[in-house]
Amino acid sequence: MLAMNYRGPGRVRASHKPMPEILHPQDAIVRVTGSCICGSDLHLYHGNVPDTRVGTTFGHEFTGVVEEVGPEVHNLKVGDKVLVPFNIACGRCVFCKQGLFGNCHESNPEATAVGGIFGYSHTAGGYDGGQAEYVRVPYADVGPVIIPDDMDLDDAVLLTDVVPTGYQAAEMGGIQVGDTVVIFGAGPIGIMAAKSSWLFGAGRVIVIDQVDYRLEFAQRYAQCEVYNFRSIEDPVLFIKKITDNLGADVCIDAVGAEAAGSALQTFTGRKTLMQAGSATALQWAINSVKKGGVVSIVGVYGPTGNMIPIGNVLNKGITIRANQTSVKRLLPRLIDHVQNGVLNPKEIITHRIPLQDVSDAYRIFSDKLDGCIKTLLIT
Amino acid sequence: MTEQHNGQSLKEKLSARMSHIKGWGVDANPKNDPTYPMRKRFDGDHMTSWGRPAQQPGHEDILHSNERPDVTRVFGTSAPVSGLSGMIRRCAFKYSEGRFAHWLLLLAADRVNMVEGFAQDICHGRATNCITDKGLKAKWKYDRNTVVTQAAVGVAVVGVLALICLRRHRLPQRGFALVQHAFHQPSRLENFLLHSKNLMDLSRHFLRSKI
Numbered sequence: 001m002l003a004m005n006y007r008g009p010g011r012v013r014a015s016h017k018p019m020p021e022i023l024h025p026q027d028a029i030v031r032v033t034g035s036c037i038c039g040s041d042l043h044l045y046h047g048n049v050p051d052t053r054v055g056t057t058f059g060h061e062f063t064g065v066v067e068e069v070g071p072e073v074h075n076l077k078v079g080d081k082v083l084v085p086f087n088i089a090c091g092r093c094v095f096c097k098q099g100l101f102g103n104c105h106e107s108n109p110e111a112t113a114v115g116g117i118f119g120y121s122h123t124a125g126g127y128d129g130g131q132a133e134y135v136r137v138p139y140a141d142v143g144p145v146i147i148p149d150d151m152d153l154d155d156a157v158l159l160t161d162v163v164p165t166g167y168q169a170a171e172m173g174g175i176q177v178g179d180t181v182v183i184f185g186a187g188p189i190g191i192m193a194a195k196s197s198w199l200f201g202a203g204r205v206i207v208i209d210q211v212d213y214r215l216e217f218a219q220r221y222a223q224c225e226v227y228n229f230r231s232i233e234d235p236v237l238f239i240k241k242i243t244d245n246l247g248a249d250v251c252i253d254a255v256g257a258e259a260a261g262s263a264l265q266t267f268t269g270r271k272t273l274m275q276a277g278s279a280t281a282l283q284w285a286i287n288s289v290k291k292g293g294v295v296s297i298v299g300v301y302g303p304t305g306n307m308i309p310i311g312n313v314l315n316k317g318i319t320i321r322a323n324q325t326s327v328k329r330l331l332p333r334l335i336d337h338v339q340n341g342v343l344n345p346k347e348i349i350t351h352r353i354p355l356q357d358v359s360d361a362y363r364i365f366s367d368k369l370d371g372c373i374k375t376l377l378i379t
Numbered sequence: 380m381t382e383q384h385n386g387q388s389l390k391e392k393l394s395a396r397m398s399h400i401k402g403w404g405v406d407a408n409p410k411n412d413p414t415y416p417m418r419k420r421f422d423g424d425h426m427t428s429w430g431r432p433a434q435q436p437g438h439e440d441i442l443h444s445n446e447r448p449d450v451t452r453v454f455g456t457s458a459p460v461s462g463l464s465g466m467i468r469r470c471a472f473k474y475s476e477g478r479f480a481h482w483l484l485l486l487a488a489d490r491v492n493m494v495e496g497f498a499q500d501i502c503h504g505r506a507t508n509c510i511t512d513k514g515l516k517a518k519w520k521y522d523r524n525t526v527v528t529q530a531a532v533g534v535a536v537v538g539v540l541a542l543i544c545l546r547r548h549r550l551p552q553r554g555f556a557l558v559q560h561a562f563h564q565p566s567r568l569e570n571f572l573l574h575s576k577n578l579m580d581l582s583r584h585f586l587r588s589k590i
Binding site for chain 1: 413414416417418419420421423424425426427429430431432433435436437438441442443444446447450451452453454455456457458460464468472476479482483485486488489490492493495496497499500508509511512513514515516517518521522
């Protein structure tokens with residue numbers, strides 16, 4: 001079968017790999033109908049995530065058709081069209097029972113800090129991802145959800161990560177009616193977080209980024225205020241000034257390890273890997289939020305450590321909330337929102353590229369070429 | 380409502396055990412939990428074991444964090460450890476996730492693995508794929524100026540490095556001569572000739588000054 005194949009930082013290709021097999025009684029094999037490249041895939045692509053082995057297939061946002069099921073799979077049958085949450089969760093451990101499907105303790109042998117994730121390095125379990133023609137889906141009775149007949153497949157594929165992550169970013173912010181929410185990052189997650197913030201009753205939603213076309217898209221799609229930090233000398237000071245010198249009630253870091261905007265953070269975090277990614281967005285979020293405010297983190301960082309002003313967290317009484325998204329927990333509500341037209345995620349897909357051109361697809365997405373917001377790989 | 384009910388029943392259960400602590404749980408409120416609604420509280424919140432699924436076969440060679448007792452019931456098989464990078468990875472897993480050594484060794488293994496991948500490509504006659512693997516076709520199509528600029532900078536950097544190398548190639552000869560001059564121990568004959576010359580210079584100088 002054809003599959004994306006990681007060869008080292010900045011180098012991927014489509015190549016033929018053996019077909020996946022049922023390795024566990026609760027496995028299913030899914031024929032992929034569409035898979036997206038996620039912003040967090042770029043951390044892998046740039047070689048920033050430890051234990052990303054050559055030969056791995058990325059991809060944790062995908063939909064498909066069930067081709068084969070293991071003997072202990074009862075909720076799916078061959079031919080079902082499914083959307084597959086990016087978390088691999090057993091459904092039995094204490095964390096799954098608590099609804100923390102992103103923190104499953106039975107899906108990732110290599111690390112305890114994170115649960116299993118499709119196509120996200122051996123630090124997240126070493127599973128091949130969905131940027132392929134076929135994929136093995138462990139614990140198939142727990143994660144996959146049958147796509148409703150009236151749902152567009154483009155909407156469905158975005159319900160595997162982008163929409164729930166943006167929504168959870170807003171949810172973790174504990175947004176109260178009338179709150180001012182500042183979102184760092186106008187990528188797909190940031191845009192979806194902006195859109196979701198309104199659902200929680202935000203009074204003002206502001207998005208900060210450095211890419212004009214993305215800011216324009218965010219402004220149009222999420223009806224929010226947008227600012228390019230390249231045109232602002234000091235983003236933190238700017239946010240203070242436009243929020244009555246107090247700061248925002250809620251700040252959301254929707255960027256993670258690839259953040260730009262600080263030469264020191266970029267050098268130590270992205271160029272030399274002296275810290276687990278550039279924490280510029282998080283630094284700004286902590287410094288821009290109001291005293292007693294909430295910083296919600298959905299941007300992905302590596303496992304070592306980062307330079308952030310933790311003293312300010314203490315002095316300002318900030319609550320930091322963060323987690324890998326618990327997709328399964330949020331899906332019923334979000335499927336309703338999509339079916340009722342409250343959310344229209346497919347609008348953010350700007351590029352449809354065949355899987356065999358995956359190296360070009362990564363370059364376009366990584367370098368933000370051709371007005372790219374979200375790339376869908378077609379198999 | 381179910382969560383509240385579960386929270387309440389757990390509270391009732393525990394309050395009997397904690398009756399000796401005055402005021403225990405008077406302010407408990409699930410809605411005030413900073414993890415709410417991310418974390419659904421239930422009676423088994425503190426359970427440490429659960430009905431584990433069947434073990435996926437082939438787990439013997441799977442590296443696992445030393446913060447867990449064994450391999451999880453399922454695991455990925457995308458790229459088994461092998462070669463020098465595999466040895467480094469095995470070494471990394473001797474350290475816990477809280478140690479920098481664990482992650483830095485894994486990053487080092489990734490870079491070694493990249494070189495192994497290059498070697499693998501060359502063995503399969505695919506070395507030329509470096510250009511296409513980087514997606515430079517798309518870069519050329521949509522951002523030609525950057526490609527040209529980067530290529531020009533690359534050529535300039537290589538040129539400067541080549542120049543420096545050439546100069547270094549010449550410098551050692553000159554440097555050797557200087558070192559030889561500085562540390563050269565003169566022979567007896569050379570000493571005799573040198574002293575004779577100095578003596579003649581001194582006598583000439585003395586005679587001139589007298590005249």
